Amino acid sequence: MTRAIDLAQRGRGSVEPNPMVGCVVVKNGKCISEGFHERFGCAHAEVNAISKLSAADVEGSTVYVTLEPCAHFGKTPPCVDLLLRSKPSRVVIGLQDPFPEVAGRGIHQLREAGIDVLVGVNADACERLLAPYLKRLRTGLPWIIAKWAMTLDGRLATHNKDSKWVTNEQSRQHAHRVRSCVDGIMVGVGTLLADDPMLTARAAASGADENLPYALPGNRNPIRIIMDRQARAPFESKLVQSARDQRTLIVCGPNAESRRVDALRDHGCEVVVCSNESSPTMIQELSKILIPAGMTNLLIDGGPRLIGSLIDHQLVDELHIYIAPKIVGGTPTVVPNHGQGVLRMDMANQIENPRIQLIGNDLFVSGLCKYS
Ligand SMILES: NC(=O)c1ccc[n+]([C@@H]2O[C@H](COP(=O)([O-])OP(=O)(O)OC[C@H]3O[C@@H](n4cnc5c(N)ncnc54)[C@H](OP(=O)(O)O)[C@@H]3O)[C@@H](O)[C@H]2O)c1
Known part of the structure; x- marks a missing residue:
């Protein structure tokens, strides 16, 4: 998650008003791919990390992502759909996304599909990373x-x-x-x-x-x-x-x-x-x-x-x-x-x-x- 946070920060000043998000894919104890949300309107972190891999690579892996994967069509399709197709065995999430169209739906859909989901890993650091995004959503x-x-x-x-x-x-x-x-x-x-x-x-x-x-x-x-x-x-x-x-x-x-x-x-x-x-x-x-x-x-x-x-x-x-x-x-x-x-x-x-x-x-x- 620490690596995913470091990656996410590279999107600062290019992704807003979207959140900065980083993603790391791990299999057999090794990082096999990583990615981050690079620019507003472009691919999300999960897409950038997973699209570099074959279906066999992702299946059974653990995906670390700083923010709950999106569950709605925005400028790009839902990342949850990509994860459901890719079949990692575990998804580790830093923070639940308070964005009203996501707000726990991504986590729910992954769990419904039988994927092991862990939420709140390194949550304080993810809160700090996303403080501007969270303040805007919470306070206007x-x-x-x-x-x-x-x-x-x-x-x-x-x-x-x-x-x-x-x-x-x-x-x-x-x-x-x-x-x-x-x-x-x-x-x-x-x-x-x-x-x-x-x-x-x-x-x-x-x-x-x-x-x-x-x-x-x-x-x-x-x-x-x-x-x-x-x-x-x-x-x-x-x-x-x-x-x-x-x-x-x-x-x-x-x-x-x-x-x-x-x-x-x-x-x-x-x-x-x-x-x-x-x-x-x-x-x-x-x-x-x-x-x-x-x-x-x-x-x-x-x-x-x-x-x-x-x-x-x-x-x-x-x-x-x-x-x-x-x-x-x-x-x-x-x-x-x-x-x-x-x-x-x-x-x-x-x-x-x-x-x-x-x-x-x-x-x-x-x-x-x-x-x-
Ligand atoms: N070293 C640095 O980092 C730095 C940076 C910037 C400026 N400066 C220097 O600072 C000096 C200017 O100082 P300054 O204090 O006059 O600049 P300022 O803080 O930029 O301007 C103050 C003026 O802003 C107006 N204002 C409007 N809304 C305000 C609000 N909510 N709260 C407070 N003020 C508000 C007020 O005039 P009204 O009541 O008429 O609206 C007030 O007199 C210059 O010498 C400049 O070179 C240095």
Whole structure:
């Protein structure tokens, strides 16, 4: 199952909104084939693993798969039918699929046919692998990754808002690889005003580092999203100017000036006017539009006010923090503490099982948020 999980991760950034799935076929104690779901709309992991084998090879084998085999016609036929035809003696499953059209039907059909089915093997690791998919199905919200780059004294920019560049070229390449794996990239209007960014994914195909999370580039071109309560986004910004070429959403509050909202729409931006200005409402109302269209992963690429507010509301799931061995000076402020933050250190939120890695001379700290 551990091998199947490793394989599954190779589909990150290419399979969503489908889940990442890996499959390994074992016979007489030997792995005889393996496969993973490589791209949305293409063959599932079980097909990729089993189609390399003869019928005699699969018969009597054990098939390990990270998620319950599908039992419905989606973009491809049901994997359960393939398994029923192939006659393995045992199917070992990481997790039951909560997708309403599967939800235990695959397991039931295999058992009905007399195949020995074991469910829940390495379930915690499968839950972690599939956390974004599971969150989307269970809550109707995207998996939110907050990323920032800072100096050792916790600065995201200098006092006059210069932030190019905090970290080294390799770290920035890694951040672009993450962008190429997500469906949406979001900043607050403060970052738009300070940096005039394009927010596109420009990941190099080579130079992947297998030791880092998001080791491989995906093939996503994320939707660009600006949190902008008063519709302050400048019409001449690169983002607004390119809105006709790449989907761009401006998320406003109810009091945004309608003249500016209309003008942003005229420039090709989609404008979402929320019913109130709180972060939870804005994220929820945005999700109602983007989740049905398949959004799974949303990357918050700054800046400090937006990230601080989302952390205060416990809306961030995963953190990616790049730390450069530099000191800006001035009064050290640990960022992004632009929301309220907690009152006492013993109330501080934690990163669960943090991974701390070197990227050149930069530190990369990543992990899941565990709120106090
Ligand atoms: N080092 C890094 O990783 C990094 C990354 C990004 C930015 N930066 C730097 O950060 C600086 C900009 O900082 P910033 O704090 O102004 O940027 P920001 O967080 O991108 O923008 C903040 C603004 O977003 C708007 N906003 C809309 N909805 C919000 C919500 N739910 N919660 C919070 N804010 C919301 C607010 O303006 P309204 O009330 O008008 O809507 C707020 O003033 C720049 O110097 C930039 O270079 C650094």
